[in-house]
Amino acid sequence: MSVNILDAIGGLPRPETDTVVEATAVEKWFGKLHVLKGVSLTVKRREVVVVIGASGSGKTTFIRCINHLEKIQKGRIFVNGHLIGYREESGKLVEDKERNIAKQRQEIGMVFQRFNLFPHMTVLDNITEAPMKVRGVPKDEAVTTGRALLARVGLSMKEAVYPSQLSGGQQQRVAIARALAMKPALLLFDEPTSALDPEMIGEVLDVMKELAIEGMTMIVVSHEMGFAREVADRVVMMDDGRIIEEGTPEHFFTAPQHERTKAFLSKIL
Amino acid sequence: MNLLPFVATANSSFQFDIGWFIHFVFPPSPALLGGLAITIYVAVIAQAVGVVLGVLSALAGMSRSRVLRGISGLYVWFFRGTPLLVQLFLVYFGTPYLFGGIDLFPNHVGLVGLDIKGAVLAGIVAFSVNEGAYMSEIVRAGILSIDPGQTEAAKSLGMTYRLTMMRIVLPQALRVIIPPLGNEFNNMLKTTSLLSVIAVEEIFRVAQAANSASFKTFEAFLGVALYYLALTTIWSAIQGVIERRLGVSQAGGQQASFWSRMFGFARRTTGTAEVEVPSSGGH
């Protein structure tokens, strides 16, 4: 892909701080189930981090905590230097007001495994809805940006159709455009290609690679090791609610340390 | 025409008076037209208010606040658990007890420049509140039918709860809500006949008056039945248009045809076999 996608939103959104994500000792329970057992992760500006790990290891839960779709019980998550989801009152975490949480989420784009496009809106409306209603961008500006984004993900002709009329790969590209339209400082991806037919995976990964090259800060839960090898700065291996190994993609291909990592990689590679 | 051939038939008042019947039905008398107006506007207002109350109650019932959930639960429990006629009497006769002797529904109420009979207003209030309880369940089911992924996507774009509901969840839930809402309104049109017991001159009361004056009992009540049929038939047609516009069937909601709504069954073709599905009744 030769086009510059981020040009459509006026260039790379500038995070306020050099450290975009700083998660320390995050713990989470679903009732009695201890799902995250002290996860710490730091993501710098322009970094691409790929998260791998067996099913049930807590990957989805962890990235959902980063935009507070899930509550945490211990630890701290900062994005752009702001504590996410909570206020600290005498050392205790108190959940923040819904309004403040919504404001924090404006800076954090998320792309879901199952796209979650709004089926009652056209493709273009899917993209312009949040900028207009949340950020208060005037309609003509939102439409111009939306069209520019659609052009850059190769879906110009599709702006007036409904999501159900698109293939999975096309829907996921719209979902990426929708997230980008908010000019987020950070993009989270939860297995963005695992619900796609094999022949459509490439078109979505191409868009993600382009974003990575253009400097977008991203955390990507994915087992697409080809993608990781090409653009990831770091790969993080999760196991049973913990990060058990962290390193460059090369490290994981050539010299994984942990037995669990080796066993896992032998299954997916 | 003698409708009861096996009963001693000396009394000529049991002869169906077709002339009187036709005259009663068409052209309608001013009294009947007035009754029709009351029936329609009470039904429309009560349904509209009921929908608003139902949305509020459904949202309260699904909120995080225990207090709001409790209020919603009590509301639905009480108004679905007692007869509407009893509720109508409680509203109409009860307000002086509740509001320190002040009758909220005296004979004439001046309301935004309109002069409405207190009993009509009491009826609108009782029907609205009762309807709200039923709509609450319908709206709740509609909201729950929407994939939680929709709410998550909206939240992750920075939308507040309010925006998420107004722009994402409720518009989608509407497709699921509209068919049962249509049935509710069909019921509401008929339920207004209860107003006759508190002396509101809606169409059923007009028919009762015509019966008292003429002893044309069967003719009068068959006549008014035709009027209710006309109202519900016209509504079914309108409902069909609304559902087609909203594309109710695409959303997986069952789109009943005009005929299935009228006669209570839906023909659906599955492969080669035709199955008849009983349509869900009202309450």
Ligand SMILES: Nc1ncnc2c1ncn2[C@@H]1O[C@H](COP(=O)(O)OP(=O)(O)OP(=O)(O)O)[C@@H](O)[C@H]1O
């Ligand atoms: N809403 C929930 N309620 C209760 N338990 C949950 C919930 N969501 C996830 N879990 C549990 O938390 C654990 C971690 O789940 P999570 O979805 O984060 O794993 P994952 O690493 O993303 O797995 P996968 O590769 O299958 O997507 C699992 O044991 C799962 O069953």
Ligand SMILES: [Mg+2]
């Ligand atoms: Mg997952």
